[in-house]
Amino acid sequence: MRLIRGARGVALGVCGVLLAGGCTGSGGTAAKKTSSVDAAARALLARRATAVLHHDRAAFLAGIDPAATRFRTQQREVFTDLADVPLAAWSYQLVRTGAFALPPTADGSSRTAAEVRLSYRLRGYDSSPVVSTAYLTLARHGTRWYLAGDDDGDASGHRTAVQIWDQGPVRVVRGTHSLVLGLGSEKTLRGYADDADKAVPEVRHAFGSGWPGSVVIEAPSTLDQMAALLSAKPADYRDIAAVTTGEGGGNAAAPADRVVLNPAAFGELSAFGRQVVLTHETTHVATRLSTTASTPLWLSEGVADWVAYRDSGRTAREIAPELAADVEAGRTPAALPTDADFRSTAKGLAQAYEGGWLACRMIADQWSPDTLTTFYRAVAKGGTLDSHLRASLGIGLADFTAKWRAYVEQELG
Template sequence: MKTGRPLWWVAGLSLCLLVAVGLVTWVAVDDQPYVAPTPAASTGGSPSPALATEALRSFERAVRSGDEDAARALAPADDAAAADRLAGIVANARAARVRDFTLRYVDAEGAYADGTWQAAADATWQFEGFDRAPAHAEVLVGLRDDGGRVAITGFGGGDRVSPLWLSGPLEVRRTPRTLVLVDGSAAEAREYALRARTAVPVVRRVLPDWRRGLVVEVPASEDDLDRALDADPGTYDQIAAVTTSEDGQLTPDAPVHVFVNPDVFGGLRPTGAQVVMSHEAAHVATGAFVSPMPLWILEGFADYVALRDVDLPVAKSASQIIAEVRKDGAPRALPSADDFGTRTPDLGATYESAWLANRLLAQRGGEAALVRFYRAVDRGTPVGPALRAEFGLGVPAFTQQWRTLLQDLAG
């Protein structure tokens, strides 16, 4: 059964401040993982659920025991690539410390003339030390009739979540506070691991009680990111990174990770890349994935955290909103949810304006007051009462102060 993932919500958490060509700019922000084959359907006999169940149980045992040779033996006898893929998954699990891994056969999805077929399987897994509870998702398994048994060719594809660690061999980097999984080179893995390690203290300077840690997953391409998150093609084509649950669930204890679009992230300069990673880490630390708060607070606060100690003048870090104000005047109201849509024109200016709103609150009442305000709204306190409690003014008065700031910056 396909897991629902509300793209409007994911997109609301996904756009990050990107720094490129020396300026701060807002953007709506070949080793392919296995994709199950789709040859012509067979008119022959039905696949064997019993043999498929046996194969899945054997693979589950191989992952749990860390036995790469046992995993290789489950691939078709003449498919070395599948054997490498399955052994790589076991290596991923060992390096990332996957726990509570289970696979349960659900149903056949289709049998084909070449002897391959797909099955849906319920999978659970958990990254030890990082995830509060196991992920749970229905995944597709590629299978093949192979001399009286059913062999496994790979995982993922179709209209299901495709967990990155089940896609094949990855570069895995783990510290006590960060876990990074990269479908790429060792050099790329080192770079992403550095960004993740740096983001943790950046966030803790503002949120010192965050202790859970950060998981970052980097597919090989934008298309692979769409597949990993069961998103429509092109959903993340302008997005550098997204913070969302690994299995598409919308529960407070869902495993929430940062997923990177390497096609966008890879084009950033070092400062911009770090700001993106720190922004997403702030979302992880605050549980932003399930927060009902207005996006101008949620996104603006994450940028406040990420940009707090970055040495850039406001004229550069807010260049797009400044240009918009010079052209059309200051916005009449704080940004709405619609203003944060992934296809909204001038989205960069929207994010900059939200950052400036949060920065203004911190300047007015102090960083501790901004954090208390954020947490109060996150718990359900309406914005007006929360503003009055921490800063002594209501929404209209604050909006006017914010508009005045924008006008002053625009000169």
């Protein structure tokens, strides 16, 4: 995540699936009904996936309930908006039917709510799929099942994840090391790709190989659209220029990363600021497999800023003005920033970033850049921070904190 600175099991009952009119008959009958509905749902979703991959508009719309006119219009638009996205794979997994209760229909026809996992990969960029959850309403007319909606579960908290092609026609811009999926002008999207193309070599130089060496950017047109992509409140990201999905922790089975831009905040930055943001976020992409729940945010965000600023030529006071003001006022932080300090709404968010950056910069300066990256990878494996500091730097957490406080005062005082 990068803010603006200086220049984001339900228990089944006897029926197993909820249909309009409830469940009657023996357990065996109910099980057959469940199996029949699930089989029909899987077949419907398989046809839909094939239609997407083969750009078959007629087949795609054939699976939409003719009576669900609003949803049918929406899905017609989604199919068009998705047309240029370079898909290598697209599939659905039915998690369950009867995901939530639906009100009975006026004509007594059968419906069920399905929880579904969508998986997709972008050609040439994703080695692992992006996976999201959708809650789809299925309706039966005669002997055939159709998709009839994707927002009937909103009121009960069963919200379908928003994708950028749900928000408008997606333009695709390819860079040397980047792919931009966006809703803005081609000129604007090309600028994002150019900045990302500069960022990738910088990150590779600082953190090495062992990652894809490319970055995928999603560029919505508004803050509200960005928040929808992140399933978040717009106010929480008003001053955040960009977020890398899943940046707080990863593992070998981690999904593909996306850098999601806040067009308003990103647009307020200078050329230098934009480059810093995209280098920072690209570092999160590169460190994904070396970042776990054991990695404190001061380290993951600090390393991202260290890479972004290391060759900037800017002074510490220029890069960390908020923390410099605190030091000047006699408010040198007593401890390293906590994970809570990095919440998008936290007071002193800028100081948390600046403090994390200086901690990582200190390791690189007083030990070595290789020591910093080795320490980063070691922390991800688990164990205490104190033990990793002792193994990598030769000092424990208390001494490291004291050394960092002195470094902050030296650089910013």
